[in-house]
Amino acid sequence: MAGTVLKTEAVPVRSDADVVMVRQRVRAWVNEMQFSLVDQTKIVTAASELARNTLEHGKGGKLDISMLQNGYRKGIQLVFSDDGPGIPDVRLALTDGYTTGSGMGLGLSGSKRLMNEFYIQTEVNRGTTVSCIRWK
Amino acid sequence: MDRIPILRMGPFLLVTIQVDMHDKLALTLQDDLTSRISDVGARGVLIDISSLEIVDSFIGRTLANIASMSRVLDAETVVVGMQPAVAITLVELGMSLPGIRTALNVELGMEYLRQNTIVEGSGDGWDGSED
Ligand SMILES: Nc1ncnc2c1ncn2[C@@H]1O[C@H](COP(=O)(O)OP(=O)(O)OP(=O)(O)O)[C@@H](O)[C@H]1O
Ligand SMILES: [Mg+2]
Numbered sequence: 001m002a003g004t005v006l007k008t009e010a011v012p013v014r015s016d017a018d019v020v021m022v023r024q025r026v027r028a029w030v031n032e033m034q035f036s037l038v039d040q041t042k043i044v045t046a047a048s049e050l051a052r053n054t055l056e057h058g059k060g061g062k063l064d065i066s067m068l069q070n071g072y073r074k075g076i077q078l079v080f081s082d083d084g085p086g087i088p089d090v091r092l093a094l095t096d097g098y099t100t101g102s103g104m105g106l107g108l109s110g111s112k113r114l115m116n117e118f119y120i121q122t123e124v125n126r127g128t129t130v131s132c133i134r135w136k
Numbered sequence: 137m138d139r140i141p142i143l144r145m146g147p148f149l150l151v152t153i154q155v156d157m158h159d160k161l162a163l164t165l166q167d168d169l170t171s172r173i174s175d176v177g178a179r180g181v182l183i184d185i186s187s188l189e190i191v192d193s194f195i196g197r198t199l200a201n202i203a204s205m206s207r208v209l210d211a212e213t214v215v216v217g218m219q220p221a222v223a224i225t226l227v228e229l230g231m232s233l234p235g236i237r238t239a240l241n242v243e244l245g246m247e248y249l250r251q252n253t254i255v256e257g258s259g260d261g262w263d264g265s266e267d
Contacts, residue, residue: 016158023156023190041190041221045229048192052159096230106193110229 003070005077013051013080014060022051022063029065030076035136043076043134046111050080050130053107057100058082058128068133075116075135083127090120140165142172147179147255148246149211154187162198169202173209180249181206184242186217196231203236212252213237216245 011025012018026047030040047063054061061082068075087093094112099105108130112118115132122128140161143150149172151165169181183199185191191199203213214237226233239245 016160020156020158027189038221038224041219041225042228045190045192045225048190048194049229052192052194104193104197104231106230110193110231113228113230114225 003068003073003075006067006069006074008064008066011063011065013054013062013082015055019048019051019055023048025063026065026076026078029067033067033074033076033136035076035134039134039136042114043078046114046132046134047078049107049111050078050132053130054080054082054084054128057087058084060084061127070135073135075133077131077133078115079129079131081127081129086124086126086128087120087122088124090122094120138164139168142168144172144176144178147177147253148249149173149176149178149181150184151181152184152187156189157195159194162195166198166202166205170205170209173206173211178206178209178211179253179255180211181213182242182245182249183213183215184217184245185215185222186219186241188222189219191218191222191226191231193229193231196226196229196233199236200233207235212249214239214245214248216240216242 009025011022013022023044027044030043051063059082061080064079066077068077092098094109096109097105115134117133119131140151140153199215206213216239218238239248
């Protein structure tokens with residue numbers, strides 16, 4: 001990962017309405033960064049999935065959006081953090097179809113496919129941070 | 137907005153999703169449509185998502201739920217107008233929208249409903265009016 005951070009913005013993730021706001025803020029950023037329409041759609045969709053996880057599984061948290069520069073490449077980094085229950089088995093959580101709720105278990109594995117880099121840091125009873133990047 | 141309007145056109149119900157729906161709004165739509173189908177005995181439901189810039193797993197699941205509930209109530213559902221970028225993303229996300237009939241636009245969606253639903257002749261209340 002790495003690269004220089006050009007600018008950042010924090011967005012709270014505490015309600016349904018915040019999840020909509022996450023989609024709108026991420027859309028504004030990727031649009032400004034001139035990602036292709038398909039890439040914009042992928043990034044916003046991943047953001048929506050991860051925001052919902054932060055809200056529902058992580059009991060609320062926040063998103064930090066950053067614009068990265070790595071040599072000639074620009075990228076967008078999304079960092080979702082919460083201090084919820086954590087994920088006991090990350091490998092299992094990343095399996096398509098695995099859910100501890102009523103979802104389809106596609107959010108985590110699917111958003112990993114939609115982004116270029118994907119990292120999960122988590123500790124049981126401490127919280128979870130999911131960081132991901134899509135390069136232009 | 138706390139509700140998505142549902143229009144009735146003869147035996148069919150039409151919904152155009154024009155806002156970025158928060159999750160509760162999507163669930164309300166699911167409930168509203170289900171009760172509306174049984175209230176009016178609708179034979180088909182057309183959902184226009186051409187204004188939607190993304191469909192994530194939650195919206196996808198909501199559409200799938202609507203389709204299966206309407207099937208139980210003997211109505212067909214067709215989802216129309218999905219943007220190509222949305223379709224590409226859905227596949228990569230891993231959602232195949234099983235059981236959901238799609239069509240390119242409203243005209244083709246209506247055509248599908250007309251051909252795939254049995255609508256009794258006139259005189260049984262289907263006067264084409266909206267309510
Ligand atoms: N921030 C988080 N905190 C705690 N657990 C999490 C977090 N994010 C994901 N998980 C765990 O990982 C599982 C898989 O997440 P994923 O997003 O893939 O599926 P889901 O949210 O259950 O369903 P879907 O996203 O398809 O609606 C969740 O069921 C949950 O147990
Ligand atoms: Mg999820």
